[in-house]
Amino acid sequence: MNSRHAAWGVGLAALIALPFVYRDPYHLHILVLILIWSFAYTAWSIMGRFGLVSLGHGGFMGVGAYVTALLWNHLGLSPWIGIPISMVAAGALALVVAYPCFRFRITGHYFVLVTLALSGIVLQVITATRDHTGGSLGYTPNRAPSGHGLIALQFDDKTTWYLIALAVWVLGLLIWRWVDHSMSRYAMEAISEDEDAAAAAGVNVTAEKLKITLISALMTALAGALYCQYQMFISPDTVSGIAVSLQMVFAVIVGGLYVSLGPTVGAIITIMLAEILRISFGTKAVGWDNLVYGLLLVIFIIFLPKGILGSVLDRLKTQPKKPKTT
Amino acid sequence: MQAFLDIFDIYLLEAVVNGILLGGVLALLALGLNLIFGVIDVTWICYAELVMIGMYGMYYMVQAFGLPYWVAAPIAILLVAGLGALLHYLVIEPLLTAPPINQLLATGGVLFILQSFATVAFGIDFRNLGIRLPVLAIGDMHFSYSRLLAFVAALIGMLAVYFFMTRTYTGTAIRAISQDRQIMSLMGVDTKRIYLITSALGGALAGLAACLLVLQYDVHPFVGLSFGPITFLICVLGGLGNFVGGFIAAFVFAEIISLGGLFADLEWGYVLAFAFFIVMMFIRPAGLLARRS
Numbered sequence: 001m002n003s004r005h006a007a008w009g010v011g012l013a014a015l016i017a018l019p020f021v022y023r024d025p026y027h028l029h030i031l032v033l034i035l036i037w038s039f040a041y042t043a044w045s046i047m048g049r050f051g052l053v054s055l056g057h058g059g060f061m062g063v064g065a066y067v068t069a070l071l072w073n074h075l076g077l078s079p080w081i082g083i084p085i086s087m088v089a090a091g092a093l094a095l096v097v098a099y100p101c102f103r104f105r106i107t108g109h110y111f112v113l114v115t116l117a118l119s120g121i122v123l124q125v126i127t128a129t130r131d132h133t134g135g136s137l138g139y140t141p142n143r144a145p146s147g148h149g150l151i152a153l154q155f156d157d158k159t160t161w162y163l164i165a166l167a168v169w170v171l172g173l174l175i176w177r178w179v180d181h182s183m184s185r186y187a188m189e190a191i192s193e194d195e196d197a198a199a200a201a202g203v204n205v206t207a208e209k210l211k212i213t214l215i216s217a218l219m220t221a222l223a224g225a226l227y228c229q230y231q232m233f234i235s236p237d238t239v240s241g242i243a244v245s246l247q248m249v250f251a252v253i254v255g256g257l258y259v260s261l262g263p264t265v266g267a268i269i270t271i272m273l274a275e276i277l278r279i280s281f282g283t284k285a286v287g288w289d290n291l292v293y294g295l296l297l298v299i300f301i302i303f304l305p306k307g308i309l310g311s312v313l314d315r316l317k318t319q320p321k322k323p324k325t326t
Numbered sequence: 327m328q329a330f331l332d333i334f335d336i337y338l339l340e341a342v343v344n345g346i347l348l349g350g351v352l353a354l355l356a357l358g359l360n361l362i363f364g365v366i367d368v369t370w371i372c373y374a375e376l377v378m379i380g381m382y383g384m385y386y387m388v389q390a391f392g393l394p395y396w397v398a399a400p401i402a403i404l405l406v407a408g409l410g411a412l413l414h415y416l417v418i419e420p421l422l423t424a425p426p427i428n429q430l431l432a433t434g435g436v437l438f439i440l441q442s443f444a445t446v447a448f449g450i451d452f453r454n455l456g457i458r459l460p461v462l463a464i465g466d467m468h469f470s471y472s473r474l475l476a477f478v479a480a481l482i483g484m485l486a487v488y489f490f491m492t493r494t495y496t497g498t499a500i501r502a503i504s505q506d507r508q509i510m511s512l513m514g515v516d517t518k519r520i521y522l523i524t525s526a527l528g529g530a531l532a533g534l535a536a537c538l539l540v541l542q543y544d545v546h547p548f549v550g551l552s553f554g555p556i557t558f559l560i561c562v563l564g565g566l567g568n569f570v571g572g573f574i575a576a577f578v579f580a581e582i583i584s585l586g587g588l589f590a591d592l593e594w595g596y597v598l599a600f601a602f603f604i605v606m607m608f609i610r611p612a613g614l615l616a617r618r619s
Contacts, residue, residue, distance in 0.1 A: 053427045100608040108426055109369055113562045114607050120555045121600040128593030242555060246434050253431065287445030287547070294438030301432040302420045 015166055019159040028158040030275060034267050035165035036227050037251070041263030042172040043219030044248040046179055047212055049257050051107075051192035054213075055245040056097065056115030057220050059122035062240025063090040064221030065228035066126060066133060069141045072152070074132070079153040083225045090221030091214050093118075098213045102206045105195065116242060123241035138235030141228065153229045161230055168226060169264070172219060176260045179215070184208055250297045256307030265309045337588060343469060345584030346577060350477035351538055353576035355553070356560040357484055357569060358531030364504040364567030365524045368418055368429040372437035374554025376413075376529060379440060380406040380536025381545040385453050395457060403533035410529020411522050418525070419518075437550075444547035452544040459541065476538035483534045484573075487527070500524055504567065556583075556596070559603045579603075 019028060044057050067086035071077040077085075097118050100106075106114055126133050133139050144152030155161055179185055187208045190198035199205050228234045237243065247270070255266025274289040281288060304311050359373050370376075380402050387398035417436060421429045459471035491497035499520050503510045511517050543549060560579050564571030579599050586595030 051425075051427065053431070097604060104608060106607060109363075109430065109566060110562060110607070112427070112430060113369070113558050114604060116555060117559055117600045117603050120559075121597055121604075124593045124596045124600065128597060242551065246438065249431055249434065250438070287442040290438045290442035291446060294435045294440075294442060297435030297438065298417055298432050301424075301428050301435065302417070305424065305428060 019162045025158050028162050032161050032165045034271050035169040038264040038267040039169050039172040040220055040223035041248055041251045041267050042176055043216050045252045045257055045263045047216040050188040053112050054115040055112055056118035057248050058240045058244035059119040060090040060217045060220040061224035062122045064224030065234045065239040068225040069139055069228050073142050078151045079229055086225050087218045087221040090217050094213050094217035102209045119242050119245050123236050126236045136236055138233055140233050173260055254300050254307055256310030259310050262307050262309045341584045341588040345581040347473040347477045349577035349580030350480035351535055352580055353573050354480040354483055354535050355557045356572035356576050358528040359561050360567055360569055360572045362528040365500055366521050371433045374550035375437050375440035376406050376409055376532040377536045378550040380533045381540040382448055384540045385545050388455055399537040402537055403530050406533030407526045407530035411526040414525035441547050452546045454544045455540055472541035479538055563606055
């Protein structure tokens with residue numbers, strides 16, 4: 001166990017040191033994107049691994065991004081306050097939708113479709129209030145006057161963003177680990193097997209599910225807000241709606257739903273794939289990345305439902321133990 | 327004041343009638359999806375994308391090959407029916423024993439594939455058939471013939487499915503399977519074949535909807551997103567697999583969208599419809615017509 005902790009520590013130290021040694025802005029940009037999206041995907045997987053498949057996370061992400069940006073532009077409220085407010089808003093939205101869902105035992109297909117309606121609503125509201133949100137043309141947070149970058153959470157240099165994204169990503173993994181080691185995990189696993197039996201065994205089904213959903217929604221909203229602050233441009237298509245929700249599901253499934261680094265592996269694969277296709281095909285690549293995504297998603301669900309990392313780890317575990325090479 | 331009321335009422339009536347006309351096509355789509363769900367127990371998230379492919383098929387046959395509309399329509403229906411069967415054979419069949427969520431997500435992958443295939447193959451331009459049907463004016467109200475035609479054709483399509491389901495052996499077998507999946511294979515019904523036929527039938531309904539929608543809307547790779555989600559909501563509101571419920575829910579939704587669009591923007595009509603859906607899910611989780619247990 002100790003060597004494992006050491007490995008984590010060394011890996012983390014290497015990741016922190018990276019931007020000070022290696023300064024290529026394009027590669028750092030890709031890394032920041034990977035870290036932010038990994039965090040969002042981790043947020044999704046916290047729910048998804050217990051069979052709570054939500055297609056509403058695009059909605060939470062949209063709320064996180066748009067509320068933060070709107071508060072900054074219209075009220076001049078610093079994202080330091082705006083982000084918590086947007087997270088609370090997304091959490092409230094999650095509770096309003098999820099509580100009745102869980103109370104009335106809406107599960108499986110029905111839960112997926114109710115949450116699908118949720119991301120549909122958020123997308124349509126953003127589009128319909130185009131006087132304030134810019135509609136489908138997108139929205140840009142106002143540039144802060146120079147010297148006020150910290151208050152506005154706007155940084156021009158990639159290293160700062162890399163470190164912020166890294167911290168958030170580690171936070172995401174810690175939350176994942178905390179859930180993984182908590183009693184909630186056993187409760188949720190029991191619930192996903194059989195709700196009635198879990199309830200009979202003394203699990204408060206509604207409360208447990210709500211807890212997980214709330215954690216997941218808060219994290220997703222934070223990811224949306226960070227994405228907005230980093231990119232300085234959001235549009236309904238990139239941070240909300242059904243396509244974003246499906247993208248999350250896709251990345252998590254490809255990476256591995258049941259392992260802590262699975263969503264990260266998924267983010268690395270999807271973002272690298274999109275970038276490689278974009279660079280090698282240029283503007284002709286429009287559509288190709290999604291075509292490959294879709295194909296991979298179908299192939300993975302049919303042949304590798306545990307995802308890449310999950311399957312690799314499984315194989316390592318079942319292999320006969322080799323003599324230790326230390 | 328009186329003049330204001332007169333105008334208001336006419337617009338209201340026009341919106342109500344347009345809602346009913348819209349409801350016809352939505353009911354057709356909901357029927358196809360319900361059929362698939364009721365029989366095979368999967369939700370095709372990519373259903374609206376099949377319609378999109380059908381619309382492109384119509385566009386190319388009419389615009390590029392110069393076929394008349396009436397010749398192109400049956401070909402498009404067959405094309406999408408084949409696509410539906412193919413989807414079942416390639417994606418759903420290997421997953422029949424997997425958790426239902428996996429099937430749903432796999433069809434989500436197919437949604438990506440079809441959308442980006444259309445982007446790659448046809449480009450992202452909006453295209454239309456170039457057929458403009460005249461507008462029917464009754465008093466001060468205006469209805470487009472394309473909507474009327476769509477409504478009538480959708481009704482005929484649904485009647486055809488109804489008779490197929492009640493009057494033929496295959497239809498009876500399909501209905502029987504939707505009632506009890508396990509026992510039917512013991513009764514000597516070839517489940518695999520029935521599943522394929524059902525998928526093709528669901529595809530054919532999507533194809534028919536494509537032929538009708540292409541008269542009213544421009545085609546582009548993301549056109550499916552504009553009516554796909556609504557179709558799922560209709561099915562869930564009516565109770566997944568419940569044909570009559572889906573039929574009623576389609577008209578309820580169409581009226582909400584149409585009337586909401588009258589009083590505010592069209593998007594607010596959709597917002598209202600979505601919100602109505604979520605509220606209804608809490609009041610009647612198992613669908614409009616479900617009996618309370």
